[in-house]
Amino acid sequence: MNTDLKNLFSPVKIASMELNNRVVMPAIGTSYGNKDSTVSDRLVSYLERRAKGGAGLIITEVCAIDPRGKGFGREIGVWDDSFIPGLSRLTDAIHKYDTKIALQLHHAGRETMKAVTGTDPEAPSAIPSAVLNQPVEAMTNERIKEIVKNYASGALRARQSGFDAVEIHGAHGYLLTQFLSPFSNSRDDEYGGSDENRARILIEIIKAVREKVGSEFPVIVRISADECIKNGYTIDFTRWLAPRLQEAGADAIHVSVGVYSTPGFLTIASVDTPEGFNLGRAAEIKKTVSVPVIGVGRITDPRMADEAIARGDADLISMGRQFLADPDFLIKAGEGRWKDIRQCLGCNQGCIERLSFEFKPTTCSINPECGREFEDIYKMTDSKKNIWVIGGGPAGLSAALAASKRGHAVSIFERDSSFGGQLISASKPPHKDLFYKWVEWAGAQIERMGVSVNLHTSVTEAMLASGKPDMAILAAGAIPAAPPIDGISNINVFDARDVLTGKADLKGPVVIMGAGYVGMETADFCMARGIGVTIVEMAKYPPVSTFTAHGYWLHRRLKKSGGILMLETKVSAINDNSVIVIKDNQEIEIAPAAMVIKAFGSSSERGLADTLQKLGIPFTEAGDVIKPRRLLEAVHEGDSAGIGA
Numbered sequence: 001m002n003t004d005l006k007n008l009f010s011p012v013k014i015a016s017m018e019l020n021n022r023v024v025m026p027a028i029g030t031s032y033g034n035k036d037s038t039v040s041d042r043l044v045s046y047l048e049r050r051a052k053g054g055a056g057l058i059i060t061e062v063c064a065i066d067p068r069g070k071g072f073g074r075e076i077g078v079w080d081d082s083f084i085p086g087l088s089r090l091t092d093a094i095h096k097y098d099t100k101i102a103l104q105l106h107h108a109g110r111e112t113m114k115a116v117t118g119t120d121p122e123a124p125s126a127i128p129s130a131v132l133n134q135p136v137e138a139m140t141n142e143r144i145k146e147i148v149k150n151y152a153s154g155a156l157r158a159r160q161s162g163f164d165a166v167e168i169h170g171a172h173g174y175l176l177t178q179f180l181s182p183f184s185n186s187r188d189d190e191y192g193g194s195d196e197n198r199a200r201i202l203i204e205i206i207k208a209v210r211e212k213v214g215s216e217f218p219v220i221v222r223i224s225a226d227e228c229i230k231n232g233y234t235i236d237f238t239r240w241l242a243p244r245l246q247e248a249g250a251d252a253i254h255v256s257v258g259v260y261s262t263p264g265f266l267t268i269a270s271v272d273t274p275e276g277f278n279l280g281r282a283a284e285i286k287k288t289v290s291v292p293v294i295g296v297g298r299i300t301d302p303r304m305a306d307e308a309i310a311r312g313d314a315d316l317i318s319m320g321r322q323f324l325a326d327p328d329f330l331i332k333a334g335e336g337r338w339k340d341i342r343q344c345l346g347c348n349q350g351c352i353e354r355l356s357f358e359f360k361p362t363t364c365s366i367n368p369e370c371g372r373e374f375e376d377i378y379k380m381t382d383s384k385k386n387i388w389v390i391g392g393g394p395a396g397l398s399a400a401l402a403a404s405k406r407g408h409a410v411s412i413f414e415r416d417s418s419f420g421g422q423l424i425s426a427s428k429p430p431h432k433d434l435f436y437k438w439v440e441w442a443g444a445q446i447e448r449m450g451v452s453v454n455l456h457t458s459v460t461e462a463m464l465a466s467g468k469p470d471m472a473i474l475a476a477g478a479i480p481a482a483p484p485i486d487g488i489s490n491i492n493v494f495d496a497r498d499v500l501t502g503k504a505d506l507k508g509p510v511v512i513m514g515a516g517y518v519g520m521e522t523a524d525f526c527m528a529r530g531i532g533v534t535i536v537e538m539a540k541y542p543p544v545s546t547f548t549a550h551g552y553w554l555h556r557r558l559k560k561s562g563g564i565l566m567l568e569t570k571v572s573a574i575n576d577n578s579v580i581v582i583k584d585n586q587e588i589e590i591a592p593a594a595m596v597i598k599a600f601g602s603s604s605e606r607g608l609a610d611t612l613q614k615l616g617i618p619f620t621e622a623g624d625v626i627k628p629r630r631l632l633e634a635v636h637e638g639d640s641a642g643i644g645a
Contacts, residue, residue, distance in 0.1 A: 005333060008306040012056075012315060014292055015218040015251040017164050019056035019316075020098050022309060023302075023330060024294055026254070026318040027059045027104040027167070027222075029072065029355050030362040032371060037064065037077035039086035044093045045374035051099040053327040054334070056316070058099060059167050059220075060090070062106035062174075065154040066147060068117050069107030069175065072355070078103065078154040084161050091162035102165035102220060103158040105151055105209075109175030110136045110184070111260050124179045125186040130261035144191060144201060147175075152208035155219070165218035165251075168205060172267045173259025176202050177224060180241070181259075183232040199241055203248045210249035220294070221245050222254035225281035228262045235284055242288045254294040254318070255282040263552060268321075269298040270549030271346035271431045276304050283313040294318055300325075300344045302333040321351055324364040342366060342441050345434045348549055349632040357547070365632040366438050368398070368639035377643055378405040387645050388413065388467065390459050390608060391475035393421020394631055395623025395638035397442040399473045402642025404449040411452035411469075413459045419443045421477045422602075422624070423631070425497040429521035430528050430557075435631070461611045471618045473641045474609060475634075478602035478624035485513075487574030488598075496522040496599040504595075508532050511579045511593040513571050516543045519599035520554045527561040534564040534590055536571055536581055602628040620644065 009021045032043040050058055064070045064077045077083050087103070094101040110123035113134060121129075126138040139147070155166045170176035178184040179201045185192045191200050202221070209219055223245075225238045242253055257278045258266035269277060278297025286293040295314030299305055305317035322329055326342040333341065350365040364370040369377060385408045389400045392414030400412045418424070420439040427436035447453060464472070480495045482488055494504040496518050508531030512519045515537035523533045535558075537543065542565065544551045558565060566583060573580040578591035604625050612619045622641040623634035 005302055005306045007309040008302055008317070009334065012292065014165065014220065016216040017100055017218045019100055021054070021056040021330075022316040023054070023056050023305065024316050024318040025050050025055040025058045025323045026296055026320045027061045027169070028320050028324065028351065028362065029061050029075075030371065031072055031074040031355060032361055033074040033076040035074060037067075037070070037075060038083060039076055039090050041374050042371065043076070044090055046371055047090065047101075048093040048096070049373045050323050050327050051094045051097040051101075053323065054330040055099050055323065057102060057165075058094060059102045059104050061104065062108075062169060063103050063154070065105050065107055065150040068119060068122060069109070069112075070116050071106070071108035071112045071174070073116055074361070075106075078105070078157050079150060081157065084157055087158070087161035087163070095162070100164040102167050102218070103154075103161070103163045104167045104169050104222070105154050105158075106169045107147060107175040109178045110134075111173055123175065124184065124191060127184055127186065138187075141189065141191070148201065148204050148208050151205045152212040155209040156212040159213050159217055165220055166209065166213070167220040167222055167254065168202070168209065169222050170202050171222045171224040171254075171256045173224075173227075173261065176205070177227070177259060180237075181227055181233050183227060183229055183259075195237060195240060199244065203244060206245060206248040206250055218251045219249055220252040220254055221250040222256060224257050224259060224267075225255050225278070225285060226257055227259050228257060228266055229259060232259065235281060238285060239288050242285050246289045246291050250291060252292045252294060252316075253285055253289055254296065255285045255314070256296050257281060264556075265348075265352070265549035265552065268348060268352045268549070269346065270348055270553065271434060272550055272553035273298055273346070275299060275301065276308065279308050279313040283311075286312065286314060292316060296320070298346060300346075302330065321346070321364075324351060324362070324370050325367050339441070339444060343434060343437060345438060347435075347631060349630050353548055354632075363632075363636070365630075366635055368402075368636045378402065380407045384408055385470040385645060387411070387471050387473065388459070388464075388469040389473045389475060391421065391477055391623070391625070392416070392419040392455070393475060393477045393623060394423055394439075394442075394634040395477070395625070395641075396421070396473070396475035397439070397446065398635045398638030399475055399622055399642040400446045400451050401442060401449070402639045403473070403645045404446060404451050404642075406643065406645070408645055410446075411454060412446065413454045413457045415456070415458040417456055419455075422497070425500040426521070428500040429525040432521070459608060461615070464611060464615055464617060469617060471620075471645055472612055473638070473645065474606070474612065474619050474621045474625055475623050475638055475641070476605045476608060476625050478628045479605050480598060481600045481603045482598050483600065485571050485574060490574055490576065490596070492576060492594070493574055493596045493598065496597050499595075499597055500525055506531060507594045509534070509592060510595045510597055511536060511590055512597045512599050514599035514601065515539070515565060515567075516599065516601060518601065519597075520544045520558070522597055522599055523563055524554055524557055527557065527563055532562065533558070534566065534593075536566050536569045536579070536590075538568065538570050540568050542567065604628065
């Protein structure tokens, strides 16, 4: 065991529950449950894989204590005894390992939809969600009493199902946070108005749960230390609240931050937010209680977690998305294999954005196995093939990894001097350096697995005819696109990727054509170097949404730095030191423009497809060669191509 992590790997107790280390896998919504809210094989396999990786404590994703409290369609439930057999399957699977498991008791309140619950959401007051904006029914006192009982009954069923603890979810803007906050609670009875009244339901629930499960069964309470919204509560309120939670019977406090409508999506912070950004709040709460405090907030490095415990910021550390990216990261850290750890990027593409915006089950952008553990997708092949992977970007790297795992003889070809493709430039804007660390990780893995690496090598028809691979995976990526604009070939016009990689000397002010992620991140790159920016975009609305965490921070930094975003604007001509645009049927000159940057997107590079067909070599395509999209699609399509080879 790595002695540098002696704090993290030391045992700790939460009430009667002893953990062999201080790492918590917190609740992460997956939508892996069955349609009837029972536990599925998929959910069991997914969590068992994380237990095998060495987590001290796993907390399940949200589990509804009432059918009206479901936050999404496949949320698991605990509102009836019929759920106990499925939940017991889950605890049996986790207990094969030296890991404990807690059930997270949940009611979404107003943060759900009628399509999920079958009726209008309920909340402390008839104030719609600031995000979902749906009609809401204010809860009666009788209904509140019923919900308190439902939490207690759910906790008892958890104990009967073999769980080692329960966690009461009082964070992130769900029902109990809605009661705690003046932002969402306008009641004038015993459940609203004062701090004591707004905290009443949570205190009653803790006491009711304690009465049901007994004095020895651990009860954890998760709270948002600060809502970080206008008219919401702050850390001052939580300092007051935490000791009262302990007095009511809480055995540990899990200190999160934010609610659904917190700017920047701090509840699941993006790459734009510093790692460990919330540890200071955990430290503040720790000063007020004597029970263990769990810290959380974009923590991916076990060394940071160990240091936080050593400083006294928290007693345990939650590392959620890192368990999605690499379920074995703790084992690797314990053995000192730091370069083998696949570090979470904070991209949010496969997890929270996929679940919340695409209404699809969670996965991980850089770990295609996440959520597919029950499928045995990398089963060794009975028919070994000689496979050529053409392209060393994310799709090609992922394809080479998957095909090699299945036992094929794999060769990868990349025309540039290093792997990465578009991730080389994508890793250059502020806060994006982790993206290239994934490239380095993937490159090291394929070499370790014996893949034949061919850099500085463009695959030709003669090579294919001579090498005669049994199959090819075409992952050649995409090339920058540019419409026929007058002056587009001028010497002051550069592609965004050349600017980001330093092939073009940066000088300002700049005009960037295109406000997609490439354009916005290039603007971010320029502004971080003190260069003034104007972005020109033809669309009516920003292509990069402020609803995503990364999009929010990009727009915020653009505004703060004085950058200009011109929507519904078309570039007409590019001159030596200015750009002519058309907006509202009027011609406008943007000047000076020392540099003009193309960020129009990309077009697929499929040149070798015809050659492969001509030679009769079976092939499949993956990533941007199909259609330029996100990292998620590139990695997952590459993986699927490698598996299917």
